Amino acid sequence: MLYEQRCRRRPTSLARVAFAVLVTGASLCGSAGRGHASDLLAATVGAADTGMAAADLAAPRSPAGAQFANPAGLARFETTINGGLGVAYGTGRVEATFPAGYEENNSVIAMIPEFAYVKRGQGRWSYAVGIHGTVGTRYDYPKKPSVGVNHDLFAEVTIMAAPLSVAYRASDRLWLGVQLMPMFGYFRSHFAIPPYTPDDSEPLFKPRFKLTGPGLTAMGGVTWHANDQVSLALSARPPGKVWMDGSSITPTGDRQDTDLNLKIPAEISTGITLEPLDDWTFAYTLRWIDSSSLGESKVRFGDTSTFDFAFIPDATDEWRHAIGAEWRPTSTLALRAGVSHADHIVGNRGVTPLSYDGEDTRLYAGSGWKRGRWTLDLSAVYKFPDSRHIAPEYAAMFPGRYRSGAAVLLLFGLSRELG
Secondary structure: OHHHHHHHHOHHHHHHOOOOOOOOOOOOOOOOOOOOHHHOOOOOOOHHHHOOOOOOOOOOOOHHHHHHHOHHHHHHOOOEEEEEEEEEEEEEEEEEOOOOOOEEEEEEEEEEEEEEEEEEOOOOEEEEEEEEEEEEEEEEEOOEHHHOEOOOEEEEEEEEEOOEEEEEEOOOOEEEEEEEEEEEEEEEEEOOEOOOOOOOOOOOEOOEEEEEEEEEEEEEEEEEEOOOOEEEEEEEEOOEEEEEEEEEEOOOOOEEEEEEEEEEOOEEEEEEEEOOOOOEEEEEEEEEEOHHHHHHOEEEEOOOHHHOEEOOOOEOOEEEEEEEEEEOOOOOEEEEEEEEEEOOOEOHHHOEOOEOOOOEEEEEEEEEEEEOOEEEEEEEEEEOOEEEEEOOOOOOOOOEEEEEOOEEEEEEEEEEEOO
């Protein structure tokens, strides 16, 4: 009964932790920021790089992968155009212990486009433009009046980035890169505060809004080829921001300004690539994202600021480890594989049906086939299921079991060298 008592005594506190939305990242923390740590921060962009679990920070397999993780890697490409598309399918499930009987599923199909064009310029310079992001990620849990949940819980986000990059070959062994990343964000949601009314009373507030707006971040990177077999890389992104605004209806029926100044977390990645044998490549990358800063971003209501809430309450930082390998049995074929792990970024006090994640472990496989100037890359990803049990004393909305089901991601990419 603890949760019911909290609903009755402090309903407005639910506004501050009502939900955060699936961000991908980027992807919200790097592609559009970049992000899918534990379902909320995007891990990779590009079919070729995804086949190696995006562990190839020191030697990206595609221009799109370089713009996502380390712009210094653009220096390894001749003038090339690269495009592709990914399709992700995953499920989620909420099994609430209170209110008893609320057990619902959520299915997601998201599109992950990629495009990059890199031009080998005069002297040691290379220039690139690109687009990548995630379209259609959502949490959508239906109402269930029989247990007192009389309103749907819905959130959807699209984040796109359009990096403008420059790479410079300071020497044959030292490459540098920087990029500016204009972004666009779209965030739509509706829910009720409080979400559960056992006495069938109307909720205090029923937010329903659509927010859109531009954003900006940047990234820099360096790659050092210690020798012909060993390459090291470091990339970093300072904090950025997406400025989204729109409007919503107040509890009295008037329209009010609504906005979200979403802070794009800072990020640091480091990686090593080894080629100990002919036709074999091994890679490892470690990434840290300051995702705890997502708790500093708030959805703000112009006339009812009492209901302002953090984008991801109780957020924590992400650490992601990735290991990948590539074997080239012929001059035209490459086979790739990898594994990655990232910890969850939503703390127990921030978990709701519209803001939850779990430990993120993935297996990767891929291939690349080259014919003349054309290269076709294919990759597949399997994300293992994971679940979390949230006790009533921590629950921001519903205590119970939150399950991230198994997910599958399929990508293809096509590249052509132009000169």
